[in-house]
Amino acid sequence: MKRVALDVMGGDLGMSASISGLNQYIKSGKCRDVAFDLFGSEREIVKRMRALPTIEGRLYSVYDTSDNEILASEKPAVTVKKGRGTSMFEAISHVANGNADAVVSSGNTGAFMVLSKLLLGTIENIDRPALVSMLPNGNGKTVMLDLGASTSCTPSRLVQFALMGQAVARVLLQLQSPRVGLLNIGTERSKGTEILEEAYGMLEQMSDIEFIGFVEGTGIMSGTVDVVVTDGFSGNISLKTMEGTMGYVTNFMKREFAASVVSKIGYILSKRVFDSLKRSIDPKINNGAPLVGLNKIAVKSHGNSDAVGFSNAISMAVNLVKSDFMGKLTRSLAGIRGEAQ
Amino acid sequence: MKRVALDVMGGDLGMSASISGLNQYIKSGKCRDVAFDLFGSEREIVKRMRALPTIEGRLYSVYDTSDNEILASEKPAVTVKKGRGTSMFEAISHVANGNADAVVSSGNTGAFMVLSKLLLGTIENIDRPALVSMLPNGNGKTVMLDLGASTSCTPSRLVQFALMGQAVARVLLQLQSPRVGLLNIGTERSKGTEILEEAYGMLEQMSDIEFIGFVEGTGIMSGTVDVVVTDGFSGNISLKTMEGTMGYVTNFMKREFAASVVSKIGYILSKRVFDSLKRSIDPKINNGAPLVGLNKIAVKSHGNSDAVGFSNAISMAVNLVKSDFMGKLTRSLAGIRGEAQ
Numbered sequence: 149m150k151r152v153a154l155d156v157m158g159g160d161l162g163m164s165a166s167i168s169g170l171n172q173y174i175k176s177g178k179c180r181d182v183a184f185d186l187f188g189s190e191r192e193i194v195k196r197m198r199a200l201p202t203i204e205g206r207l208y209s210v211y212d213t214s215d216n217e218i219l220a221s222e223k224p225a226v227t228v229k230k231g232r233g234t235s236m237f238e239a240i241s242h243v244a245n246g247n248a249d250a251v252v253s254s255g256n257t258g259a260f261m262v263l264s265k266l267l268l269g270t271i272e273n274i275d276r277p278a279l280v281s282m283l284p285n286g287n288g289k290t291v292m293l294d295l296g297a298s299t300s301c302t303p304s305r306l307v308q309f310a311l312m313g314q315a316v317a318r319v320l321l322q323l324q325s326p327r328v329g330l331l332n333i334g335t336e337r338s339k340g341t342e343i344l345e346e347a348y349g350m351l352e353q354m355s356d357i358e359f360i361g362f363v364e365g366t367g368i369m370s371g372t373v374d375v376v377v378t379d380g381f382s383g384n385i386s387l388k389t390m391e392g393t394m395g396y397v398t399n400f401m402k403r404e405f406a407a408s409v410v411s412k413i414g415y416i417l418s419k420r421v422f423d424s425l426k427r428s429i430d431p432k433i434n435n436g437a438p439l440v441g442l443n444k445i446a447v448k449s450h451g452n453s454d455a456v457g458f459s460n461a462i463s464m465a466v467n468l469v470k471s472d473f474m475g476k477l478t479r480s481l482a483g484i485r486g487e488a489q
Numbered sequence: 490m491k492r493v494a495l496d497v498m499g500g501d502l503g504m505s506a507s508i509s510g511l512n513q514y515i516k517s518g519k520c521r522d523v524a525f526d527l528f529g530s531e532r533e534i535v536k537r538m539r540a541l542p543t544i545e546g547r548l549y550s551v552y553d554t555s556d557n558e559i560l561a562s563e564k565p566a567v568t569v570k571k572g573r574g575t576s577m578f579e580a581i582s583h584v585a586n587g588n589a590d591a592v593v594s595s596g597n598t599g600a601f602m603v604l605s606k607l608l609l610g611t612i613e614n615i616d617r618p619a620l621v622s623m624l625p626n627g628n629g630k631t632v633m634l635d636l637g638a639s640t641s642c643t644p645s646r647l648v649q650f651a652l653m654g655q656a657v658a659r660v661l662l663q664l665q666s667p668r669v670g671l672l673n674i675g676t677e678r679s680k681g682t683e684i685l686e687e688a689y690g691m692l693e694q695m696s697d698i699e700f701i702g703f704v705e706g707t708g709i710m711s712g713t714v715d716v717v718v719t720d721g722f723s724g725n726i727s728l729k730t731m732e733g734t735m736g737y738v739t740n741f742m743k744r745e746f747a748a749s750v751v752s753k754i755g756y757i758l759s760k761r762v763f764d765s766l767k768r769s770i771d772p773k774i775n776n777g778a779p780l781v782g783l784n785k786i787a788v789k790s791h792g793n794s795d796a797v798g799f800s801n802a803i804s805m806a807v808n809l810v811k812s813d814f815m816g817k818l819t820r821s822l823a824g825i826r827g828e829a830q
Contacts, residue, residue, distance in 0.1 A: 333637055404766070
């Protein structure tokens with residue numbers, strides 16, 4: 149039986165999101181051959197679990213952790229010092245020690261990145277892991293990385309991200325030669341920073357990658373590329389701008405549809421369209437960003453995710469485990485990484 | 490009579506967008522007391538103008554420029570060397586020499602920034618100008634800067650942008666104490682780069698600014714701040730991500746609405762709502778980003794703007810001229826800039 153370690157203390161909503169999310173996931177019936185190892189306050193977990201009789205005891209184990217939790221506002225350096233005893237540290241250690249196949253946490257992103265790197269280690273030739281998201285593009289999905297793990301990047305790290313993104317697109321999108329683009333403020337070769345220019349030169353010379361050059365913010369959701377590569381600062385700004393724009397659209401329509409009887413009727417008749425639009429870009433439904441480049445599977449759940457979001461992050465982790473993501477990724481990187489040296 | 494200099498050669502569509510845009514603007518009847526100085530190929534301009542009999546001769550003058558145009562892909566350093574003779578250079582010089590009150594161009598952003606800075610000079614205590622956009626936030630507008638003029642920024646330059654953004658919000662949005670936020674990947678003080686941390690410390694200590702701290706990409710269009718300050722790289726990525734997200738929404742709805750008779754009827758009844766949503770965020774309608782921080786008014790029109798877009802960029806320039814933007818901006822900055830030292 150596969151096992152997934154859950155840090156149930158992390159995130160803005162803490163346990164009320166994670167335990168209910170686990171419950172939802174288990175109730176969905178998708179996890180007959182997966183068990184969960186829960187890291188957090190045992191007393192609290194047991195109390196909440198008792199209130200959710202649908203979760204059978206055989207499906208989970210509880211590991212009590214200290215009250216000394218990693219806070220959302222903490223710097224990674226503080227986290228490492230605090231280390232041992234926190235739910236996040238213990239959940240990751242559990243996977244590092246081979247007791248589970250993947251870890252999921254909604255806690256502090258920087259801390260999760262630093263501890264995962266420290267405890268799980270990175271794949272050969274990869275400096276740092278990258279947070280990966282799959283965004284809708286009208287025709288399918290676009291893989292985007294990094295979304296906040298590395299706020300600044302060297303050219304060679306961007307090249308590593310490009311290779312990891314290519315591998316993720318091969319494994320999760322079943323694309324043999326995904327088109328890879330570097331996010332920039334223009335598509336012309338002369339635009340942007342020196343770091344981007346250098347990364348461009350390196351990627352251009354590699355044979356086993358379909359590098360299409362620079363891509364702008366307008367290209368992320370347009371389907372002109374399959375993989376968008378960027379540093380974690382720009383990636384995070386871009387991803388959250390998308391969320392904000394969708395929030396604007398939703399609020400605008402809500403307000404305007406209420407303004408007349410004709411548009412209210414129009415809304416009722418169009419509801420299917422709006423619901424499917426919302427689903428296609430809902431951060432809760434798309435929750436669960438794999439931290440790729442580590443020796444084990446680690447999935448970051450959004451800090452403000454609710455039960456639905458946490459359940460989807462669990463689902464992402466389980467899918468990665470069951471599809472032998474690590475094996476496929478390593479084989480896909482092995483074929484090309486020699487060139488990135 | 491006020492005069493606006495137009496570089497009619499710039500942009501992806503070149504003269505077909507700019508001359509038609511000018512024609513649209515003049516036909517709108519808003520410009521009875523403004524004349525235009527057109528910089529470009531005289532032969533071409535005259536030919537096109539003859540085909541547009543609605544433009545009276547008294548409303549414009551033509552200045553013939555060389556064929557040696559600044560290209561979209563050129564580095565600013567090349568631009569400066571090429572310099573004199575190009576339509577962009579001559580249009581800006583015209584304003585610098587006091588022959589017109591503002592300049593508008595759809596040409597290469599980097600070149601426009603470098604030449605404007607060189608020829609028009611910056612306001613006292615301002616290093617570099619910033620490209621400013623006004624974005625809808627549901628309740629009104631949010632001022633965002635920089636959108637691509639300075640790809641990297643020092644902390645003190647970010648502080649200058651904050652002060653300029655505050656001044657723009659005072660002048661264009663009539664807000665006495667606009668709330669100013671720094672764009673970052675988290676709202677916690679510990680998040681982000683060292684440059685942002687330092688800028689935060691500087692802004693926090695200033696008395697005449699309503700600094701509310703860090704704001705994420707989700708906050709740009711939510712109305713939680715009136716001014717979003719960022720470097721030109723992140724600003725450009727963010728703005729273009731917004732455009733891309735809106736493009737995704739529009740295409741998604743177009744496709745889905747066509748999928749059933751019920752939703753087709755829903756679409757017809759909801760058309761007013763969609764049209765007003767599109768207008769609220771249409772880059773053409775919102776076209777015309779002032780380059781703020783210069784001694785004169787310079788407005789950057791989007792590189793791919795069409796006639797409607799160019800007409801709106803002209804409109805922005807005329808409004809800034811007529812509202813004594815320069816005077817108000819200088820006075821607003823004078824009250825506070827002592828502190829930014």
